[in-house]
């Protein structure tokens with residue numbers, strides 16, 4: 001069995017579907033603190049209500065399903081976390097520690113936990129940000145991800161736990177609506193374009209951020225988790241890149257297919273978060289250790305996103 005915690009989130013919905021394709025649907029247990037909004041989203045496979053802060057409930061599920069892998073995705077993202085720092089720290093940190101302890105206690109062979117480019121801060125080199133560099137995150141989310149990376153490395157060193165992690169860039173997919181992320185303008189912009197609405201962007205037009213199309217993020221996650229343990233040299237979290245673009249570049253790529261699409265810019269508090277993050281990532285360690293290679297660039301992603309969002313919703 002495989003247990004996905006936070007299965008109803010932006011990444012969770014897609015990763016659960018990808019895991020159910022790769023293994024048997026029945027073998028992938030989706031868990032989240034609330035049932036999915038769209039009952040169809042996780043249909044067909046087992047679903048369990050789980051608040052990852054409820055350690056006895058987590059332990060009971062781990063003992064019941066005896067997972068060979070746990071994907072722990074539940075967290076508050078950057079913008080949301082800034083609005084509720086103490087709960088964000090509790091969920092992001094205690095949630096991770098509950099999972100790491102359960103994995104050691106019940107000998108779970110592998111754990112996956114997502115980190116983020118948010119672990120970098122304003123004094124980190126912004127172009128081709130290295131795997132090892134200055135890291136002074138100034139968001140609650142970034143602080144929790146940096147601390148979480150160090151805990152993962154500690155559990156690997158002290159308990160031999162095979163926990164693996166990726167520093168995701170902004171992730172863009174068509175299966176879920178934008179969440180509380182600073183990069184989520186790049187999800188919302190496609191929904192507005194397909195709905196024939198103009199888009200008001202909460203970042204400046206020339207704000208470059210590292211981004212990745214969801215299929216690439218899913219491929220990277222499964223490639224990492226299936227690489228031989230001896231090839232994994234980074235036990236904090238791997239830098240992972242695919243492309244970087246600005247709001248005006250993604251708007252231009254959409255206009256190639258939708259000429260009349262208009263975008264206005266009204267930066268808000270999320271601009272400061274975006275300005276503290278890198279503009280591009282050096283992911284040579286991931287390419288060296290387990291053969292990382294992205295497939296989607298901006299034109300290819302835009303074409304695929306618009307095609308999927310235009311598909312009539314299957315009733």
Ligand code: VAH
Pocket residue numbers: 077078079116117118141168169170171180181182183184
């Ligand atoms: C966020 N989408 O914006 C997430 C991600 C790198 C960004 O961590 O918070």
